[in-house]
Amino acid sequence: MRFVSWWPVVFHNIMSPLSLYIHWPFCLKKCPYCDFNSHVRESELEQERWLQAYFHELDYYKDRLKDRKLVSIFFGGGTPSLMSEEMVERLLGYINDIWSIKEAEITLEANPTSFEAEKFKAFKRSGVNRISLGIQALNDNDLKFLGREHSVSEALGALDKAAGIFKNYSFDLIYARPHQTLAQWEKELEQAIKLINGHISLYQLTIEKGTKFYSAYQNKEFELPNEELSAQLYEITAKMLGKEQLYPYEISNYAKRGYESQHNLAYWYYQEYLGIGAGAHSRLRLADNIIGRQALMNIHNPQQWLKAVEEKGHALQNNEIVGQIDMELEMIMMGLRIASGINKQLFTQETGKNLLNLLNIDVLNQLKESRLLEEDEHSIRLTIDGMLLHQSIINQLVI
Ligand SMILES: C[S@@+](CC[C@H](N)C(=O)[O-])C[C@H]1O[C@@H](n2cnc3c(N)ncnc32)[C@H](O)[C@@H]1O
Ligand code: SF4
Known part of the structure; x- marks a missing residue:
């Protein structure tokens, strides 16, 4: 890849599909396994300032991309369910003035605490039409081990609330946890299957550098299932979900036909997407007849992202062409x-x-x-x- 500091020429792909990712980088607490760009705030957040910064970033890209058809929006994090109802509403309103959001799949990642579930109705009124809940485990001991802020009963309450409000919702579980046996996972999965609407994400626990779990694992404070057991866990997962017509449309994502996440499919189909917010990435087409993509990456640190957007209207750290071979x-x-x-x-x-x-x-x-x-x-x-x-x-x- 090489660095470029210009916008490549004019675009001709009128109405070609575009997906929009919005990164909200804050959480109530940092989970010990997580290496996402997520941070705990020590002081009260001025949401208005962050909202204005998102507006500035959208302004920066809108002339170039406004002719695209917006097919999906994804609020990811961090914990976007910590955004205020007003912030989500005004942000979607602003986006709707650039592209129409009427036909877009609009997902918001939520943590299943009761405080966040209380906001679901307002999120729906603003245009959110898909909720993805980070349940992670269906037993309290493992939730504690994973450092989560919610209990199983709170998670079930949030799922119930989501089911009453959204036609389309999903949840995440992390498996291949320390000491997890095949029989335990089967039992938990049986319980999960009863709660699935049309989509679930199931991730095997990975130990990421820089996390609390990384040092704990190095110090042999816990062990993970070996390769053979991990493979068996994966196979039994696919088998049990397959019986329910939930097929693995991606390595870690299972859906009934018609419930696949359009936003995630856009990444995997190599469609165009714009990412705004700290650390967000974009892949944009070059002009017609030019092979390659433009790869953009924002400043990772949230405060520095905010400062850059306020000063320059964008927070680009990298702006490169993905050449033929890399593409x-x-x-x-x-x-x-x-x-x-x-x-x-x-x-x-x-x-x-x-x-x-x-x-x-x-x-x-x-x-x-x-x-x-x-x-x-x-x-x-x-x-x-x-x-x-x-x-x-x-x-x-x-x-
Ligand atoms: C951006 S995070 C989740 C958003 C939300 N804050 C939450 O925790 O529910 C997306 C998902 O990645 C998964 N995840 C994050 N770190 C992981 C790890 N080290 N191993 C396996 N899954 C992980 C979790 O299931 C999580 O729900
Ligand atoms: S898993 Fe979710 S809640 Fe936990 S630190 Fe990561 S983004 Fe935040």
Whole structure:
């Protein structure tokens, strides 16, 4: 990638789809496993100042992108359910003046405390039409271990509230926790299945550098399930959800047909997205007939992001072109995360290359024989067993 300091030429992709990500970087408490750009505030937050900063960032991009069709908005964090009802309403109103939000999927990530669940109705009135709740575990001991602020009964209350207000809601669980047996997870999953509407995200616990869990794990304060048990946990998960017509449309995301998160699919289909807020990323198309994407990244630190936006109207830290080779690799990596895989025709349309020419055909055939990968005239895709080995398959497969 190389650094560019200009906006690439004019755009011709009128009405091509665009997704918008809004990062809210604050939480009530930092969870010991989390390395997201999320921070605990010591003093009261001036939400008005942050709201104005989002307006400035939107102003900065609007002339360039206002002709796109906005298909999804995602409030992620941090904990966006800590935003005030008024802030969400005014922000969506501002966005609606640039693009119409009428047909967009609008998701807001929420923590399941009763204080946050009280805001769901107001969020819905503002246009939010999908809630994603961070439940994480359905037993109180593990919630405590994960450092969460809510109990199981509070989580169930928030889910119940979400179900009464939103047609479309999802929740997250983290599994492959220390000491978790296959039988325990099966039991918890049975309980979870009864609570699913059409979508659930299930993440295996990962130990990220810089988190409290990282040092605790290094000091052998706890152990994680070994590779074999992790694989069994993944397989039983896919099997149990499969019986309920919830298919793994992405490695960690399961949905009934029609309930897939449009916003996440936009990332995995390599569609255009704009990210605003601290640390947010964007991938924007270059002008027609130019292969590549523009990759933008905002300043990570929330206070520095705020200062930069107030001074310059934007907080860009990186502005690069994703060149041909990097783009091909990104498309392969994203495409192999999803059940529908990489669409060969779309790949050629975007990159000008034949997908198969970029892959080691002997490895491809071995993967097919081992039932880790499937191929037909339209696409190549990983099977459930293949998804478990996503990164190592890419390492072997791409020439
Ligand atoms: C931005 S965070 C969640 C937002 C919200 N603040 C919450 O905690 O519910 C998105 C999701 O990533 C998952 N996650 C974060 N760190 C993880 C880790 N180290 N291992 C597995 N899942 C993780 C959690 O399930 C979390 O709900
Ligand atoms: S998991 Fe959610 S609540 Fe916990 S620190 Fe990360 S973003 Fe905040």
